[in-house]
Amino acid sequence: MARKGSVLVVDDEEIMRDVLETLLSAEGYRVDLAKTGEEGLECYGKRAYDVVLLDVSMPGMGGLRALEEILKADPEAVCIIITAYATFDTAIGAWERGAFNCIRKPFQNEQILETVASGIKRRRKEEERQNLRRAMSRSVERGSIIGRSEKMQDIFQLVDQVAPARSTVLITGESGTGKELIARAIHMQSPRASKTFVTVNSSNIPSELLESELFGHTRGAFTGAVAAKKGLFEVADGGSIFLDEIGDIPPETQARLLRVLQEREFTPLGDTAPRKVDVRIIAATNIDLKEAVRQGSFREDLYYRLAVVPIELPPLRDRREDVLALAQHFIRKYNEENGRHVSDQLAPDVLALLEQYTWPGNVRELENVIERAVVIAPGSEVTRQCLPAEIADPSKAAGAAPLSTGTGSLDVSRGVNFYDEVRRFEIDIIRRALDQTGGHQSRAARLLGMNATTLNSKIKTYNIQLRS
Numbered sequence: 001m002a003r004k005g006s007v008l009v010v011d012d013e014e015i016m017r018d019v020l021e022t023l024l025s026a027e028g029y030r031v032d033l034a035k036t037g038e039e040g041l042e043c044y045g046k047r048a049y050d051v052v053l054l055d056v057s058m059p060g061m062g063g064l065r066a067l068e069e070i071l072k073a074d075p076e077a078v079c080i081i082i083t084a085y086a087t088f089d090t091a092i093g094a095w096e097r098g099a100f101n102c103i104r105k106p107f108q109n110e111q112i113l114e115t116v117a118s119g120i121k122r123r124r125k126e127e128e129r130q131n132l133r134r135a136m137s138r139s140v141e142r143g144s145i146i147g148r149s150e151k152m153q154d155i156f157q158l159v160d161q162v163a164p165a166r167s168t169v170l171i172t173g174e175s176g177t178g179k180e181l182i183a184r185a186i187h188m189q190s191p192r193a194s195k196t197f198v199t200v201n202s203s204n205i206p207s208e209l210l211e212s213e214l215f216g217h218t219r220g221a222f223t224g225a226v227a228a229k230k231g232l233f234e235v236a237d238g239g240s241i242f243l244d245e246i247g248d249i250p251p252e253t254q255a256r257l258l259r260v261l262q263e264r265e266f267t268p269l270g271d272t273a274p275r276k277v278d279v280r281i282i283a284a285t286n287i288d289l290k291e292a293v294r295q296g297s298f299r300e301d302l303y304y305r306l307a308v309v310p311i312e313l314p315p316l317r318d319r320r321e322d323v324l325a326l327a328q329h330f331i332r333k334y335n336e337e338n339g340r341h342v343s344d345q346l347a348p349d350v351l352a353l354l355e356q357y358t359w360p361g362n363v364r365e366l367e368n369v370i371e372r373a374v375v376i377a378p379g380s381e382v383t384r385q386c387l388p389a390e391i392a393d394p395s396k397a398a399g400a401a402p403l404s405t406g407t408g409s410l411d412v413s414r415g416v417n418f419y420d421e422v423r424r425f426e427i428d429i430i431r432r433a434l435d436q437t438g439g440h441q442s443r444a445a446r447l448l449g450m451n452a453t454t455l456n457s458k459i460k461t462y463n464i465q466l467r468s
């Protein structure tokens with residue numbers, strides 16, 4: 001039976017919990033029970049139920065307090081109050097506090113079922129509204145994928161062709177070439193656009209946790225699994241899942257993933273019954289997966305299942321025609337973000353320098369270079385002085401590594417400018433934070449007061465080597 005929705009029943013009386021559980025499970029709802037307001041709140045914190053049935057009089061935190069707390073955590077929560085004292089006052093009180101409805105005990109089963117059904121309907125409508133809002137804000141972004149080169153035009157055409165289908169896409173390309181951007185574009189141009197796009201970065205998740213993240217687990221499936229958890233495949237149902245850094249997936253997880261691709265179903269850890277899902281899989285990697293297959297670290301059968309439609313993003317140095325348009329796009333973007341008014345018309349010498357450079361960090365590196373140039377530009381133009389030394393002075397940087405990530409002393413004789421100092425400082429503190437946290441990125445991010453995604457992108461931009 002298709003899952004109709006999830007209901008949390010919060011009642012201190014065992015008999016009431018039993019009655020409601022039997023009644024609602026028979027209708028096909030997934031039902032969880034809580035004995036107190038506190039417990040109910042804790043359950044809701046772990047999983048956003050579609051509907052909550054709340055008894056008013058319970059020892060400790062009563063139903064009306066629990067109602068307030070749940071709504072504080074999730075203003076869209078649909079809570080139905082059940083009370084034996086359905087005086088006019090309690091009912092009004094519940095409504096004023098934001099309850100969806102109020103039912104008096106003793107109740108007719110029908111009454112419960114009807115109210116829960118309309119609560120679920122309201123919940124679905126709200127989800128749809130939110131998805132649409134998200135989809136709209138992303139489609140605005142979609143308009144900003146830049147690429148005039150023939151190579152990128154071919155890729156856009158391929159994206160248009162594959163987007164409507166459910167076929168699995170494998171996006172390859174060096175770091176910073178725009179793989180995630182293209183993955184989002186595929187989702188946004190698909191009939192799934194109004195549904196969720198879930199991103200999983202396999203290299204950010206410890207391998208022991210990856211499977212439970214992807215497939216979910218039942219309560220007690222392993223030590224520490226105190227509550228059941230929905231897997232990301234289930235979250236993405238109807239939408240798309242973006243498996244980033246797919247090359248980092250350990251062998252056991254590769255085997256389970258293969259099964260999802262073949263059978264379109266998966267089994268949460270600790271569970272026995274497989275679940276069907278309708279998910280579009282988009283994978284990405286910056287390593288050579290074919291080589292990984294040859295070396296035996298990546299399953300060949302999985303490779304072919306993933307690479308149904310391969311999209312290879314060319315490095316920026318192979319499409320220098322795109323540099324100008326990208327630079328202009330980023331100037332406008334960072335002007336807006338920083339309240340600056342730097343001209344998006346580049347002086348010929350600056351443009352020439354940008355076009356000559358090899359961009360080992362690709363578009364991400366260009367974006368970073370422009371962001372800083374916009375911030376430090378003394379006047380209304382990006383000048384040579386706003387560029388990092390290895391770009392501004394290619395003759396001196398020739399033969400040298402694009403950027404030394406070492407923390408050695410600054411070589412003033414090479415004309416280190418402000419930009420480099422900022423960069424070295426940043427690299428230095430990031431390395432220290434990583435050292436201190438044993439390479440744990442999210443902890444390091446917390447230490448730096450930076451969000452984890454920002455830290456991850458800086459690590460990539462600066463090509464900071466992570467010790468494993």
Ligand SMILES: Nc1ncnc2c1ncn2[C@@H]1O[C@H](COP(=O)(O)OP(=O)(O)OP(=O)(O)O)[C@@H](O)[C@H]1O
Pocket residue numbers: 144145146147173174175176177178179180181182285286326329363364367460
């Ligand atoms: N064609 C493009 N037009 C506009 N912005 C782009 C383009 N390509 C990449 N970018 C921007 O460059 C940055 C890096 O892109 P993205 O994160 O998609 O790269 P990636 O290939 O996934 O990199 P990695 O392998 O390091 O994860 C992002 O901020 C993205 O918005």
Ligand SMILES: [Mg+2]
Pocket residue numbers: 179180244
């Ligand atoms: Mg990426």
